[in-house]
Amino acid sequence: MPFDLFGKGLYRYTFRMKCEEASDVSLMDGATRIFLNTRGTNPEGVSRELIEMLRYFEETTDERAQASGSETIRWMHEKIRSIKSSEEVGIKFMNAWEEKILERQEAREEGRQEGQDEEREHGIRKMIELC
Numbered sequence: 001m002p003f004d005l006f007g008k009g010l011y012r013y014t015f016r017m018k019c020e021e022a023s024d025v026s027l028m029d030g031a032t033r034i035f036l037n038t039r040g041t042n043p044e045g046v047s048r049e050l051i052e053m054l055r056y057f058e059e060t061t062d063e064r065a066q067a068s069g070s071e072t073i074r075w076m077h078e079k080i081r082s083i084k085s086s087e088e089v090g091i092k093f094m095n096a097w098e099e100k101i102l103e104r105q106e107a108r109e110e111g112r113q114e115g116q117d118e119e120r121e122h123g124i125r126k127m128i129e130l131c
Contacts, residue, residue, distance in 0.1 A: 002058065004037050011040030011051055049073075 006013055013035040019025040038054040040046075052068040056077070065077035083089050 001035060002038050004039055005035055009041040011037055011043065011046045011054055013037070 004010075015033040015035075017027040017029060017031055036050075036054060038058045040051070040054065043051055049068075049070050049072065052070050053073060056064050056068060056073050060077070060080065062077070065074050068074070
């Protein structure tokens with residue numbers, strides 16, 4: 001998240017399933033929800049590399065990647081740069097974007113048509129009731 005959802009300044013918030021009525025009862029299903037905060041201020045309990053990664057997500061630049069001191073972040077940054085500079089990827093992205101726009105337009109038109117059909121049916125029912 002690019003903001004602190006819970007306002008505690010943590011970089012990581014971890015939740016596990018517990019029963020509200022009986023706090024000693026949990027599902028034990030292994031499910032865990034983790035919220036990462038790119039604007040954390042309290043480094044306690046998280047690795048330096050995680051903090052650097054979250055900062056990199058906020059500012060995805062060559063300078064930030066190099067300053068991180070993390071080989072993983074540098075490697076990821078190079079992959080991102082490679083993908084962004086790929087013409088083939090750019091074309092696929094634009095095609096996907098155009099398809100999404102067309103799908104939205106078709107859905108809107110379908111919704112309008114359904115609304116008109118319902119309005120027409122409602123009008124016919126009213127006329128029948130009046131007769």
